[in-house]
Amino acid sequence: MKMKGIIYVLLLGLFFTSCKKYLDPKIDTSLSDEGVWNDPDYSLGVLMATYSSLPGFYDNFGNNFLDVATDDAVSNDYGSVIKIMAMGGWTVAYNPMDSWGNCYIQIRNANKFLENGETARYSYDSTKNGKIRRRSKGEAYYMRAWYEWELLQRFGGKAANDQFLGFPIVTKVLSIEDPASINVPRNTYEACVSQITGDLDSAIKYLPLEYSGSDDQLGSVQTGRASAMAAKALKARMYLYAASPAFAEAFSGMTQQQLWERAAKAAREVIVNAGSLPAIDLNAPANFYNNPNHADFIWRKYAGDGNGPESRNFIPSLWGSGLTNPSQQLVDAFPASNGYPITDADAAYNPQNPYVNRDRRLGWNVLVNGASFKGTTVEAFEKGKDTEAGRYNKATLTGYYLRKWMHDGVSLQPGGGGSARHFYAFLRKTEVWLNYAEAANEAWGPNADPLSLGMTATTALKAIRTRAGFSADNYLSAVTAEGREAFRQLVRNERRIELCFENHRFFDLRRWMVPLSELSQTIKGVKIIRNTNGGFSFDYSKQVQKLAYLPNMYYGPIPESVLYRSGNIIQNKGW
Numbered sequence: 001m002k003m004k005g006i007i008y009v010l011l012l013g014l015f016f017t018s019c020k021k022y023l024d025p026k027i028d029t030s031l032s033d034e035g036v037w038n039d040p041d042y043s044l045g046v047l048m049a050t051y052s053s054l055p056g057f058y059d060n061f062g063n064n065f066l067d068v069a070t071d072d073a074v075s076n077d078y079g080s081v082i083k084i085m086a087m088g089g090w091t092v093a094y095n096p097m098d099s100w101g102n103c104y105i106q107i108r109n110a111n112k113f114l115e116n117g118e119t120a121r122y123s124y125d126s127t128k129n130g131k132i133r134r135r136s137k138g139e140a141y142y143m144r145a146w147y148e149w150e151l152l153q154r155f156g157g158k159a160a161n162d163q164f165l166g167f168p169i170v171t172k173v174l175s176i177e178d179p180a181s182i183n184v185p186r187n188t189y190e191a192c193v194s195q196i197t198g199d200l201d202s203a204i205k206y207l208p209l210e211y212s213g214s215d216d217q218l219g220s221v222q223t224g225r226a227s228a229m230a231a232k233a234l235k236a237r238m239y240l241y242a243a244s245p246a247f248a249e250a251f252s253g254m255t256q257q258q259l260w261e262r263a264a265k266a267a268r269e270v271i272v273n274a275g276s277l278p279a280i281d282l283n284a285p286a287n288f289y290n291n292p293n294h295a296d297f298i299w300r301k302y303a304g305d306g307n308g309p310e311s312r313n314f315i316p317s318l319w320g321s322g323l324t325n326p327s328q329q330l331v332d333a334f335p336a337s338n339g340y341p342i343t344d345a346d347a348a349y350n351p352q353n354p355y356v357n358r359d360r361r362l363g364w365n366v367l368v369n370g371a372s373f374k375g376t377t378v379e380a381f382e383k384g385k386d387t388e389a390g391r392y393n394k395a396t397l398t399g400y401y402l403r404k405w406m407h408d409g410v411s412l413q414p415g416g417g418g419s420a421r422h423f424y425a426f427l428r429k430t431e432v433w434l435n436y437a438e439a440a441n442e443a444w445g446p447n448a449d450p451l452s453l454g455m456t457a458t459t460a461l462k463a464i465r466t467r468a469g470f471s472a473d474n475y476l477s478a479v480t481a482e483g484r485e486a487f488r489q490l491v492r493n494e495r496r497i498e499l500c501f502e503n504h505r506f507f508d509l510r511r512w513m514v515p516l517s518e519l520s521q522t523i524k525g526v527k528i529i530r531n532t533n534g535g536f537s538f539d540y541s542k543q544v545q546k547l548a549y550l551p552n553m554y555y556g557p558i559p560e561s562v563l564y565r566s567g568n569i570i571q572n573k574g575w
Helices: 005-013 021-024 033-037 040-052 082-091 099-118 126-156 191-205 227-245 254-275 307-315 328-335 360-364 427-443 456-467 474-482 483-499 505-511 560-565
Strands: 073-075 297-306 324-326 420-428 522-524 527-530 535-540 545-546
Touching: 005 099, 033 040, 033 420, 040 099, 040 126, 040 427, 073 082, 082 545, 099 126, 126 191, 126 227, 191 227, 227 254, 227 297, 227 420, 227 427, 254 360, 297 427, 297 522, 307 420, 360 483, 420 427, 427 483, 456 474, 456 483, 474 483
Parallel strands: none
Antiparallel strands: 073 324, 297 420, 522 545, 527 535
16 A cells, blocks of 8 residues: 555544434535545555554454463563453443454445545556456455454343344444434344345455466455455354353344354354364474464465564563563363373373473463573573572463464574564464364264265364374263263363463353353463472462352443443343
């Protein structure tokens, strides 16, 4: 995009202060519509603005992962907005999850493009012009659906009137003269799912399945744009949420069985399009974390070059702040190297030698005491170099540090410099396989395939666990034989492991309606003492942080500012 297009994008992000502007923020009018839509840079700038608000990295919640609001991790920053929220500070006025205004800014941009982009000129070459026009139209539908989904995910729920409500659906550029534009009510949750489905189906109609080959408009050079595969994957995710216990009651015309079947079919369609589950090198996680074009990624965004994530999360002895501290609960969720949970006798787990013979995914995600990283050994034991008693003033509260997504090519050593290109993979094929395993199990059980989709829940989960190194998976076979409930717990644990630090668990726990005691448990850590013989002793009684959630917090609150400015917006129950 040329400079004038960039300037126009900036104009689109003007601050909004009224409910009218929340739903339909007014853009700068110094340029006429004719001037905008007759210039390719300006017209595409409206579309590109919708991409500009996508987060660039996973720790986009005040420099924290959303996992910090769950039993997976804590932050060593006591001023963290997510930490405060998780410890009881979540209110309608203090809501780090609030993205309401930004979503409607970008929905307006998508609406503006859909109303005008069809006739805009993008190239003097008629063939190229046609490709750009068709692709851009599909992108606009997809990006509108993406922000609609964000609104539904964060704000959808049971309202004060006991109805399941979503967000106010806005599919046109509203006029300031239209009184209805000021007080648009929330639509039902079911209507919002239908709206997003329609937008995603339109996106699928106009977009290529994936960007591959050498075509300058539809080839691999355009990777990162919305694609039909991304639209199908997002639909599968939405249908999974819709079938979950927290939202299934919202659908008057479908049983929960039908909802699970719909979710399974949507996920299976993506799997058929994607082929086999992409491999991940068990011995070299950096090949996954540092490769923005890994085959597992369906849709991702570049964040540019920098070292912010590493500065925030590297261990102190590598000049990092060690901000994100995985919990003992998360570490315990990783099974033994034979696939058995560490609580099972067949795992042969030794709590005084806890990191040997463990699932190699533990090392992909978490830095434990004694782990090797960037040529140094992690010292998380008392008086070690990576604890508060060491040479640095930033250290783990749990005994663990973050490994996932950390680029080991970055150096923070003073005078050394170093940066890397980061990215956010919004949709992964791994998630789709897990979505199918969950939906198919809930619909039919682990081994059934009554619709002849060509895959069972067990088959999908086996692909995940085989890739992790469990080739002879006796535990999976045993759980499958036990039936739906046992398999459900295994699917949920695999989802926790595979998708940790990707901001899923906060929403997963709520859509599953896990007991409040699980939402509000105490985060645990480990105290490690180095013995005189060079070995270590492990004390697991360490209590780090108490989560504090109330019954109303299965669904997020509508922002206070929205309620003040509209008489038609109904708050979620209990807020």
